């Protein structure tokens with residue numbers, strides 16, 4: 001019977017957990033198989049000597065996505081998570097010594113930009129940019145979000161082919177233009193533009209190569225703000241896992257899947273590393289979408305997906321987890337210490353495949369909101385620097401010591417932390433090689449597939465496989481893309497289309 005189908009989920013990242021909750025809430029028998037000893041994938045936690053670090057995501061936006069997943073089970077989000085709003089949202093440090101806070105109120109921000117840049121035009125340009133961003137966000141809501149989309153053709157299908165309103169909407173997506181070009185057309189001041197460029201870092205892509213539709217991210221943050229879950233972002237997968245279990249889902253850790261079993265173009269089940277064969281009515285893969293096809297499916301079944309397009313990994317990164325004996329009072333919860341030159345930085349990472357010589361460092365100083373993350377007076381400082389995805393010549397065990405020096409010198413010079421070395425009492429790190437190994441991603445990519453290409457850069461593989469019946473994709477390398485809210489939404493979409501397919505008997 002359709003509503004008692006047995007569904008397997010490969011991977012317990014945010015997408016996998018969101019799918020497990022949604023399917024279990026709709027009455028399906030859910031079995032989630034995770035290869036690591038912990039759930040949450042990249043959203044995991046490191047604890048050492050009284051310091052607690054979220055290891056991966058730290059900036060939570062679009063809480064409405066989490067709310068919708070909890071609503072599947074008729075549970076208010078607040079029953080599982082306490083969310084604290086952060087405003088100012090980020091503090092920006094620039095190479096010339098200037099500082100600027102990003103605040104959520106558009107008029108307030110426009111005034112701050114006017115004063116910061118000494119130009120009323122920049123303030124007005126910011127207002128116009130956010131208005132454009134609002135329209136792009138609205139179009140994303142209507143055509144891309146909450147449905148399985150893999151191409152412009154799918155977008156037309158959902159919009160109603162060639163209706164004048166739909167054509168107008170698609171035209172306003174500004175196909176053929178980049179984020180960086182659109183930002184600078186509105187806000188032609190290098191520091192302000194660098195700040196606005198950085199929304200594309202949420203998807204690990206270059207603003208010079210990403211399509212203008214991604215300017216919509218700025219308004220998503222204006223509309224739904226920035227949040228910190230009490231207990232850290234690790235509280236999100238914990239709450240989802242608890243909900244999934246309450247709804248009857250079985251979540252198994254230390255259980256890698258070796259193969260997805262198919263017959264006549266249809267999923268039959270999975271085989272685990274230990275050789276166990278499990279018969280299933282459908283499978284959602286929360287593992288990287290390219291590696292799912294390369295490694296878990298037979299060549300024949302995977303050929304169409306792998307031949308469909310060139311899959312470019314998004315950027316990777318280096319993270320330093322620094323337990324500090326004494327916190328820095330000039331930091332907010334979220335901070336960006338910007339590179340001296342945005343073009344040079346993005347060209348190095350995305351064009352030449354080498355670490356930026358003068359990188360932008362993102363810093364999370366969570367003790368600002370939750371002092372318990374560190375011993376009294378200390379800080380669990382998280383430093384993330386985006387790097388190229390892994391190339392054969394990258395040997396991070398050899399490259400890290402030198403790059404660590406570059407990062408700490410940058411924090412000393414531009415971030416106002418000249419004595420940082422002397423405050424470090426605990427130090428751990430994560431390199432692109434670690435990311436690749438821990439989370440089984442594509443060439444160390446943090447954010448799945450790059451959103452590069454001014455025409456089709458925003459499209460990711462659809463959640464319903466067009467090639468193999470009964471196979472669905474969820475996570476940062478599937479539609480609608482990476483980042484906590486998008487990975488969660490992809491899990492919901494995969495579960496939703498699977499549910500409808502089973503009811504339709506396909």
Ligand SMILES: Cc1cc2nc3c(=O)[nH]c(=O)nc-3n(C[C@H](O)[C@H](O)[C@H](O)COP(=O)(O)OP(=O)(O)OC[C@H]3O[C@@H](n4cnc5c(N)ncnc54)[C@H](O)[C@@H]3O)c2cc1C
Nearest residue numbers: 011013015035041042056057058059257287475476483484
């Ligand atoms: C350092 C860093 C910083 C980030 N910062 C932010 C941020 O501030 N804000 C934000 O929104 N996002 C951020 N992100 C991105 C965000 O964390 C990811 O987009 C999101 O967590 C990905 O979720 P996912 O569903 O794709 O699953 P993943 O986290 O990729 O998990 C997939 C899971 O599948 C498992 N798996 C793979 N293969 C198999 C197999 N064969 N069998 C069983 N299990 C398997 C893996 O072990 C893993 O647990 C960051 C990520 C990193 C790494």
